[in-house]
Amino acid sequence: MCFFYFVSCQKEEPIGHEYKWSLPEEIIDYSIETPEVLPDFLVDTYFDQNSLLGYELSNEAITLGRVLFYDQRLSADNTISCASCHQQENAFSSNVAFSEGIDGQLTPRNSMSLVNLRWNRFLFWDQRESSLDVQVLQPIVHPEEMNTQLEDLVVELANIEGYPALFESAFGSPEITEENISSALAQFIRAITSFDTKYDEGRLIDYANYTDAELRGKDVFFNNRCNQCHTGQSFFQAGDPRNNGLDSDPSDLGFYNVSGNENDIGKFKTMTLRNIEYTAPYMHDGRFETLMEVVEFYNSGVQAHPNLDDRLTEEIEIGGTPIRLNLSQQQKEDLIAFLKTLSDEHLLTDEKFENPFPW
Numbered sequence: 001m002c003f004f005y006f007v008s009c010q011k012e013e014p015i016g017h018e019y020k021w022s023l024p025e026e027i028i029d030y031s032i033e034t035p036e037v038l039p040d041f042l043v044d045t046y047f048d049q050n051s052l053l054g055y056e057l058s059n060e061a062i063t064l065g066r067v068l069f070y071d072q073r074l075s076a077d078n079t080i081s082c083a084s085c086h087q088q089e090n091a092f093s094s095n096v097a098f099s100e101g102i103d104g105q106l107t108p109r110n111s112m113s114l115v116n117l118r119w120n121r122f123l124f125w126d127q128r129e130s131s132l133d134v135q136v137l138q139p140i141v142h143p144e145e146m147n148t149q150l151e152d153l154v155v156e157l158a159n160i161e162g163y164p165a166l167f168e169s170a171f172g173s174p175e176i177t178e179e180n181i182s183s184a185l186a187q188f189i190r191a192i193t194s195f196d197t198k199y200d201e202g203r204l205i206d207y208a209n210y211t212d213a214e215l216r217g218k219d220v221f222f223n224n225r226c227n228q229c230h231t232g233q234s235f236f237q238a239g240d241p242r243n244n245g246l247d248s249d250p251s252d253l254g255f256y257n258v259s260g261n262e263n264d265i266g267k268f269k270t271m272t273l274r275n276i277e278y279t280a281p282y283m284h285d286g287r288f289e290t291l292m293e294v295v296e297f298y299n300s301g302v303q304a305h306p307n308l309d310d311r312l313t314e315e316i317e318i319g320g321t322p323i324r325l326n327l328s329q330q331q332k333e334d335l336i337a338f339l340k341t342l343s344d345e346h347l348l349t350d351e352k353f354e355n356p357f358p359w
Contacts, residue, residue: 034093038110057187058271061170065188068181070355073160074153075146077102082139082185083285083355085111089348091275092192097286101145109252110270110286113279115347116150116235125268126260127241137178150178157181192353194274195234198341210341218336220331225323226298228311229270236273242309243267245302245322246283252353254284277343295332299325 034161057102068074069082083106085099086092095110101107109125123129129138139145140153157163157176171180202209207218221227229244230236241255243266255267268284282288288297302322313320329337348351 004139057190057196058170060166060186060189061184064166064170065184065186065191066353067166067356068185069188070357073156074140074148075102076148080146082136085139086114087147088350088355089192089278091278091344091347092114092353094281095280097281101142102147105144107145107281109284110281112269113275114189115192115194115275116272118193118234121239122241122269126255126258127269132186133182136189137182141313150181153181154178159320167207173247184190192347194344194347196342196344196346197274211337213317213334213337214341216331216336217336218341220327221338222336224325224327226313226335227311230273238270241267241271242270242311243305243307244270244288244313245305246297247302252284263307266305273339274342275344277340290338292332295327295335299327 007126037314072078072081072084073080080102082099085094085101085240087094090113093115097110098108100136112125117123117132119132120132123132123135129135137150141150154176157316163176167176167180167184168174175285198209198214203267209217211219227236229238229242231238241264243254247266250266253265255264258264276282276291280289280291282291282294289293298312302308302324304319304322306319308322310316310318310320312323315321
């Protein structure tokens with residue numbers, strides 16, 4: 001094993017954190033090829049073809065990105081890393097409604113899963129960003145999250161033993177730049193893919209591996225418009241923001257804050273259902289603690305709003321009468337059983353994505 005000992009010349013280290021970590025003698029093979037299970041129809045207006053074909057990924061850059069992702073010294077007080085809000089055991093999401101940033105400040109929205117972002121055209125709950133390379137730096141500089149100046153971070157990393165060698169391995173030069181920091185982090189996140197589920201196995205064998213409850217739940221999902229918002233039989237999400245009737249008078253205006261168009265009030269990113277079992281609490285504000293609460297909301301709790309998505313209305317028109325599915329208790333339990341077939345348990349413990357630091 002190769003050991004690197006990190007000593008920061010710029011900041012005091014947190015008490016109890018000895019910065020050393022080990023990496024395999026051989027660079028980890030991140031298997032960055034496009035998974036075979038992705039059908040051609042997913043390369044459409046919802047998902048970015050450039051994310052499939054236009055980015056060069058390397059194991060060396062992904063490895064560097066993994067180290068940066070878990071290093072708390074990217075925050076101003078050495079207490080917050082990217083992984084603080086995006087934990088592997090929660091499918092790279094957070095298990096609290098609002099994550100804690102620097103000085104105990106809380107994020108205004110729930111920390112969403114980072115899985116399969118390689119194929120997402122738009123990022124953040126309000127979809128304000130389209131470049132993952134740009135997005136990964138925003139939490140670092142945000143005053144309520146990590147509150148670090150990028151020019152200071154470049155200097156600090158250059159003075160930490162081990163980092164120049166990792167940058168040289170990844171980019172051919174030991175020089176540390178903002179561009180290479182963002183590229184490495186983005187490449188690591190693009191490497192976090194998840195298609196090893198009971199569903200992925202089942203679709204190849206006509207779901208012969210499903211239980212009766214899971215089969216019934218699949219029918220509930222595809223026969224009650226669930227698949228009309230969570231589209232694509234690999235991603236189970238949509239590309240455009242939508243108002244799902246959480247509030248008749250939302251306090252968080254969502255995509256409206258980006259577009260300035262009143263037709264976008266209350267619209268948010270439609271998240272993937274992959275690994276939904278592990279990503280509680282749910283919605284942009286983490287208001288629902290369980291999947292049953294989420295299912296019951298769509299069953300009986302959708303609120304009227306002028307921008308309510310047409311897929312959630314009786315008339316199938318924007319702003320129409322909120323739909324009521326009238327599912328039985330058995331149907332709700334079956335639907336949850338199906339949703340759990342989208343879980344990729346291996347992702348939660350895959351050593352390729354785990355914390356390289358020994359605490």
